[in-house]
Amino acid sequence: QKEVEQDPGPLSVPEGAIVSLNCTYSNSAFQYFMWYRQYSRKGPELLMYTYSSGNKEDGRFTAQVDKSSKYISLFIRDSQPSDSATYLCAMRQGGSYIPTFGRGTSLIVHP
């Protein structure tokens, strides 16, 4: 079993839908949680960063961490075709700068 599990999808939604992307993890030492977005044939770029449990909002994006359940989520409101990409969750331990990545979920937002 991998340390970080993520459903690869693809997840196909209509424009304007609310999208929910999720990851589970097994290592209780993870303290920092991130979401990276990767467009086709591009490198990943950091989208959201959170520390410990709770919610963080940035525009249409909300990151949620539930450490008791070892479960993190990314919500996208009013999804747009430009949101079509692969979303990678990543997490790291305190004192480490090396994140462990999930396999990514492919999101397709169709007009």
Place this chain on the structure above:
Amino acid sequence: EAGVVQSPRYKIIEKKQPVAFWCNPISGHNTLYWYLQNLGQGPELLIRYENEEAVDDSQLPKDRFSAERLKGVDSTLKIQPAELGDSAVYLCASSLAGASTGELFFGEGSRLTVL
């Protein structure tokens, strides 16, 4: 400001041939990473440099892979000889030591196809 630059973007070689990838990190970033990304998978760390020093290379297959970062700036990753299973995207990333988020800035990757 220029991002992380990688070359070549695409490379097709026959098995048993050598191949090299080059990376120029963001100016001032002292930490450099090489990641391997297979199709449909997340990036997996191969090696991490702090300045010139390789501080984490436990996942680098040392029988055929080698890397160097001379002068603590540019880096090269070499595979010799390449095998069919090495077909993947090789991502270079850099980060600024001490940054609170530890954000990694990735290049666009070098896509290797081994025939």
